[in-house]
Amino acid sequence: NAGVMQNPRHLVRRRGQEARLRCSPMKGHSHVYWYRQLPEEGLKFMVYLQKENIIDESGMPKERFSAEFPKEGPSILRIQQVVRGDSAAYFCASRGQESTDTQYFGPGTRLTVL
Amino acid sequence: QKEVEQNSGPLSVPEGAIASLNCTYSDRGSQSFFWYRQYSGKSPELIMSIYSNGDKEDGRFTAQLNKASQYVSLLIRDSQPSDSATYLCALTPGGSNYKLTFGKGTLLTVNP
Numbered sequence A: 001n002a003g004v005m006q007n008p009r010h011l012v013r014r015r016g017q018e019a020r021l022r023c024s025p026m027k028g029h030s031h032v033y034w035y036r037q038l039p040e041e042g043l044k045f046m047v048y049l050q051k052e053n054i055i056d057e058s059g060m061p062k063e064r065f066s067a068e069f070p071k072e073g074p075s076i077l078r079i080q081q082v083v084r085g086d087s088a089a090y091f092c093a094s095r096g097q098e099s100t101d102t103q104y105f106g107p108g109t110r111l112t113v114l
Numbered sequence B: 001q002k003e004v005e006q007n008s009g010p011l012s013v014p015e016g017a018i019a020s021l022n023c024t025y026s027d028r029g030s031q032s033f034f035w036y037r038q039y040s041g042k043s044p045e046l047i048m049s050i051y052s053n054g055d056k057e058d059g060r061f062t063a064q065l066n067k068a069s070q071y072v073s074l075l076i077r078d079s080q081p082s083d084s085a086t087y088l089c090a091l092t093p094g095g096s097n098y099k100l101t102f103g104k105g106t107l108l109t110v111n112p
Helices: none
Strands: A005-007 A010-013 A019-024 A031-037 A043-050 A053-056 A065-068 A075-079 A088-095 A109-113 B004-006 B011-014 B019-025 B032-038 B045-050 B054-058 B061-066 B071-076 B085-092 B106-111
Touching: A005 A088, A010 A019, A019 A088, A019 A109, A031 A075, A043 A065, A043 A075, A075 A088, B004 B085, B011 B019, B019 B085, B019 B106, B032 B061, B032 B071, B045 B054, B045 B061, B045 B071, B071 B085
Parallel strands: A010 A109, B011 B106
Antiparallel strands: A005 A019, A019 A075, A031 A043, A031 A088, A043 A053, A065 A075, A088 A109, B004 B019, B019 B071, B032 B045, B032 B085, B054 B061, B061 B071, B085 B106
């Protein structure tokens, strides 16, 4: 029973490039959450998606960031024109249908912007 | 006021002792409460979940929830060096889509 998968595990980009982070939820899970952990800071919610729908993007920066969870394939968090301040660990978590289901985290993608 | 506050660390205990981790929250409508453990450079790993007032025990771990006092705690009995990690308190705020709000974490070191 595979857990939450994320790739790449490490990503290096230069300022101005695009970063694309992928997340495949646990089997049977249709709810995906993205969180960001900046150095020396706590985990912060970014966006909550279900298949083909963005449910809550209140934690997403207004510009350069977008997320999707298509009918087929992984969820993708896209960061355009990256800046040094985007360097962080980005975690994806998934949960099942029941409201009290816990969220299980993937291994994360560590983004470094040069 | 921060939404989720954890007792400032780092916390250091000798092996075999009880480690006590505390967390307070501001949203009275918060529904579900979680403790995650995060080793350096790794992802958060669920330790305990608790939904109603009282204690919940799982092996060496006991979570305590007091909604009237807006307080959640985690006790680790017979602490082991392998318990050394950052412990994150998290909750789902009232009226949310079950997104998690985290505290900043408490770094626990268990000394052999």
